[in-house]
Amino acid sequence: SSRLRGKNVLITGASSGIGEACARHFAQAGSNLLLAARRKDRLEKLKKDLESQHSQIKVSTFELDVRNRAKVQATAATFGDVDVLVNNAGLVIGLEKLEDITEEAMDTMIDTNVKGLVHVTQAVLPGMRARDRGHIINIGSVAGQQAYGNGSIYCGSKAAVASISKALLFETIDTAIRISEINPGMVETEFSMVRFKGDKSKADSVYKGVHPLDGNDIAETVVFVAGRPEHVNIAEMLVFPTNQAAATTVYRKP
Numbered sequence: 082s083s084r085l086r087g088k089n090v091l092i093t094g095a096s097s098g099i100g101e102a103c104a105r106h107f108a109q110a111g112s113n114l115l116l117a118a119r120r121k122d123r124l125e126k127l128k129k130d131l132e133s134q135h136s137q138i139k140v141s142t143f144e145l146d147v148r149n150r151a152k153v154q155a156t157a158a159t160f161g162d163v164d165v166l167v168n169n170a171g172l173v174i175g176l177e178k179l180e181d182i183t184e185e186a187m188d189t190m191i192d193t194n195v196k197g198l199v200h201v202t203q204a205v206l207p208g209m210r211a212r213d214r215g216h217i218i219n220i221g222s223v224a225g226q227q228a229y230g231n232g233s234i235y236c237g238s239k240a241a242v243a244s245i246s247k248a249l250l251f252e253t254i255d256t257a258i259r260i261s262e263i264n265p266g267m268v269e270t271e272f273s274m275v276r277f278k279g280d281k282s283k284a285d286s287v288y289k290g291v292h293p294l295d296g297n298d299i300a301e302t303v304v305f306v307a308g309r310p311e312h313v314n315i316a317e318m319l320v321f322p323t324n325q326a327a328a329t330t331v332y333r334k335p
C-alpha cells in the first residue's frame with residue numbers, strides 16, 4: 082500500500098524468519114527500516130540486499146538483545162520517529178513437561194517474549210503518544226490462545242503477549258495509535274531449530290507432511306494490517322496453514 086511509503090518501521094528479530102520476511106515486504110512497500118536483532122552480521126547482509134533492490138529506502142541496523150532494558154532504551158534514543166513497531170523477536174526453548182523446564186530456558190523465554198516486548202514498547206510508545214500517531218504490531222501465537230502439553234512456559238509467554246496487546250488497546254483508546262496482534266499457527270522458520278537446539282531432524286519432523294506457512298505468508302498479513310487507513314485497526318488475526326485447525330492439530334498427508 083502506498084500508505085507505507087516513507088514510513089519508519091522498526092522490526093525486532095529481523096535477522097531470520099518472520100522478521101526478515103517483514104523487512105523484505107515493508108521494503109517493497111517503500112518503508113524505511115530499523116532492523117534489530119542480536120546477529121548483526123545477518124542484519125548487515127539483509128541491509129545490503131534491501132538497499133540494492135530498493136534505492137529510495139533507508140535501512141538502519143541495530144545489534145540489540147531485547148532482554149537488555151537499558152540497551153533497548155539507549156538504542157531507541159537513536160531511532161528517530163517510529164511509525165510502525167513490529168514486536169516480533171521471540172523464541173521457544175525445548176518441549177518439556179513443566180517440572181523438567183530449566184530455570185535458564187524459562188528465563189530466556191519470558192525475558193525475550195514478554196519482558197523484551199515490553200522493553201521495546203516502553204522505549205517507543207511515549208514518542209508515538211507525543212506525536213499522536215503510530216502502530217504497534219505484536220507477533221503472538223496460536224499457542225497464546227490454546228495451551229498445549231510440554232509448552233507451558235512458551236504458551237504462557239504468548240498468552241501474556243495477548244493480554245498486553247489487549248490492555249494497550251484500552252491505554253491508547255483516546256489516541257490515534259493502533260495496537261494489533263497477529264497470531265500465527267505453524268510457520269517454517271528457524272523457530273524449531275532454536276526449540277530443539279539445532280537438531281535438524283527433530284525440527285524437520287515438525288513440518289513433515291504439512292504445507293506450513295512461511296515467513297512471507299505472515300509478512301504479507303503484517304504489511305496488510307499496517308497498510309490499512311488510519312481509522313482502521315485490525316486488532317487481532319489468527320493465521321493458520323490450511324491443514325491446521327488448532328495449536329497442535331494439523332493434518333499430515335500420509
Ligand code: NDP
Nearest residue numbers: 094096097098099119120146147170171222268270271272
Ligand atoms: P526465527 O527463529 O526464525 O526468528 C526469531 C527472531 O527473533 C530472530 O531474528 C532472532 O534474532 C530474534 N531474537 C531472538 N531472541 C532475541 C533477543 N533476545 N533479542 C533480539 N532478537 C531476538 O523464528 P520465527 O521467525 O518463527 O519467530 C518470530 C516470532 O514469531 C516469535 O515471536 C515466535 O514466537 C513467533 N511465532 C512463530 C511461529 C512459528 O511457527 N514459527 C508461530 C507463531 C508465532 P537473533 O537470534 O539474531 O537475536
Ligand code: 8X3
Nearest residue numbers: 222223224266267328
Ligand atoms: C509457535 C507455534 O507450534 O509452538 O508459536 O504452537 S507452536
